[in-house]
Amino acid sequence: MQTIEEIIILDCYKKQPKDVEALNNIKRRILRTIKAGYIPTSTQLLKAYHKLVKENKIKLSPQLEQNLLRRAVRTLSGVTIVTALTKPFPCPGECTYCPTEARMPKSYLSDEPAAARALSLAFDPYEQTWKRLEALKKNGHPIDKVELIIKGGTWNSYPITYQYWFIARCFEACNRTRKSTVSEKMNIEDLRKQMVKIQNKNEKAKHRIIGLTLETRPDFINKKTVEAMREMGTTRIEIGVQHLDPKIMEMTKRGHGLKETVEATKLLRHYGFKVDYHLMPQLPGSTPAKDLKMMRQIFSDPRLRPDMIKIYPCTVVKNSELYEWVANGTFKPYSDKHLLRILKEFKSDVPYYLRISRLIRDIPSHHIMAGNMMTNLRQLIQFEMKAEGTTCHCLRCREVGHQTEINWDKEKITKFVDTYESSGGTEYFISFENATRDAVLAFCRFRIDPDGNYPAFIRELHVYGQSLEIAKRKLGASQHTGMGKEMMKTAMDICRENKIPRLAVISGVGVRDYYRKLGAKLEGNYMVFDIK
Ligand code: SF4
Known part of the structure; x- marks a missing residue:
């Protein structure tokens, strides 16, 4: 049957x-x-x-x-992703490839899926979050653990009261607080106080925000913006790095360079954030060789080494300055064939700790005037790499949920600890995988940082599962088999060996209780363990 x-x-x-x-x-x-x-x-x-x-x-x-x-991707990683877009607002950037649409935040097109939803809801943060949760529930997705991703232009260029209000309203949607307790017109101190109350409520809410992502530019990262973003509950920052070649950055009017990226990465790491870079191959002035060199340098240079990257090959859309360059013949992106080749080469030699989250941006194809047209780029790369006998070691490709053909009865679950230097500290990538490292069940990003806000951080702890309802046990599902605690113990043992007395976790608001039960206390915006 x-x-x-x-x-x-x-x-x-x-x-x-x-x-x-x-x-x-x-x-x-x-x-x-x-x-x-x-x-x-x-x-x-x-x-x-x-x-x-x-x-x-x-x-x-x-x-x-x-x-x-x-x-499936929405829930394979163990959490449900909800995206909300900020209102249209001028961006300080002048990037030549960036589209402008009057009724949209800079760089977004009104018929991209998340953007269209946001536009239809007048960019209201509460409505966007709530409606998305309802839609996901209707489609059978568990919605108890939410990763909130906020998109739209450059986050830190919005007024600070708007920033606090926007995020507070997303939290209120998860808390089911329909009648708002915040407004954009409140003064910043009142907003900050109210944010604490709203976040405390979310610790026990039905839809807990376990991670919060903001996107910004490296030159907008400073002590003040970083501390505010942490106070809002942010756990991951996506920064538009785009390229490392100064000439390409200048040609595309990006307005910052390697120096800003290095400094932003260092500061974000000192505060324990997860760091996600956006990279753009196929830009004006670039070649396949330059792009491959840039992507490799990101991981050979210890001042960089992000945890995740999103690769957005340059696509030329009509309402961007770059379109004029294409129209008057001054720019022609190199071919899809070359792009495919360098991405395969890059992917065949990436570190185990890296997650390549995206390989294209979801731009409806009728907008694309030049540049990458391969909407199934990831599948194409996987298909060709398999045929050529190469594999990608990135986390996204090795997540247990994507490895549906592995027979776990025959696999030995093994703990690995990889170390590497980054931004003046030592990173420990602790993971549970099968012995041949094709499938990852759980991982932890632990950092020792002599110049950090705390001497040691858990920057991420993730046990993959099928987004089980919180605390509901399901036999055989990886969410509750003690791997999380085991990785915490490994991190604490390393602290003891290095005589480090305190360990801070940059915890999402909705996960504070988990760490509290393990003995941590809330200190500012971090869950902190005293190491005995
Ligand atoms: S900074 Fe980002 S949003 Fe602003 S113009 Fe550049 S690409 Fe567009």
Whole structure:
């Protein structure tokens, strides 16, 4: 007898939905007619797809697989991602490749998925968060642990009261506090006080914010902005590095260079943040060789070495200055073939601690006038690397949820501790993986920093699972098998060996309770352990 997941996959295979929305419609229609009693998760659907392929009941379908993966990625990493966009506001940058649309925040197009949602809700942070949670729940995603990602222009160029208000309202949506307790017009001190109350409430809320990401420019990172962002509950900062070559940066009017990136990275690390770089190959003045060199330098230079990167190959869209350069023939991006080649070369030799989160930006193809047109770039790279016998070691490719073909009965779970230097400190990448390091079950980013705000930090602790309801045990799921505690113990042992008395965790607000139960105390915005 066919399972509900198999029925959905077989129907999708026949109809080949063109995007995730069309796939959801098929799923909803089937669930309406068959009283399944539960909503299959994206991961269950993906597993059913692989099973049917293995049993030769369907053939490999890159389009269907891509849409299933897009759905699954939201929960494979153990959390549900909610994106909110800030209102249109002038950006201090003048980057030639950046599109301008009057009713949108700088760099966003009104028909990009998250941007379209934000526009339809007048960029209201509460409505964006709440509506997204409702939609995800309707599609079968657990929504108890939320990673909040705030996008739109340069965060630190918005008025500080807007910044606090915007994030407070996102928290209030997760706390289900419909009637706002904050306003943009409040003075900053009152907003800060109210933020503390709202965050405390979120510690026990139904939808806990376990991570918060902001995006900004390296030249907007300073002690004041970093401390404010931490106070808002931020755990990860994405900075637009774009390139390291000074000539390319100048040509594209980026307005900063390597020096600002080095300083921003150092400061963010001193405060324990996770650091995510945006990189742009295919820019004017660049060549495949220069781009490959730049990507490799990011990891050979100990002043850089981010935890994650997003690679956004330059795409030329109409309402950008770069479009004029293309139109008058002064710029022609190098070919997709070269881009594919250098990305494969780069990916075949990356450190285990790196996560390559994105390889393209989701720009609707009708906007793209020149530059990368490969919307399935990740799948293409994976496919070709497999055929050529190479593999990518990045975390994204090795997450246990993406490794659906591994038979864990035959695997030995092994603990690894990799060390490397970065921004004047020592990083320890502690992980639980299979012995051949193809699949990661859990990892921890632990740092010893003689110049840090604290002498040692847990910058990230992640046990992959299927986003189980908090504290609900499910036999065999990796979320509750003690790997998190074991990695904490390893970090504390390293502290003892190095005579470090205190260990701070840059904890998301919704995870404070977890660390509290392990003996940490809230100190400012960090959960702090005294090491005995
Ligand atoms: S800083 Fe970012 S948002 Fe501002 S112009 Fe440059 S790319 Fe666009």
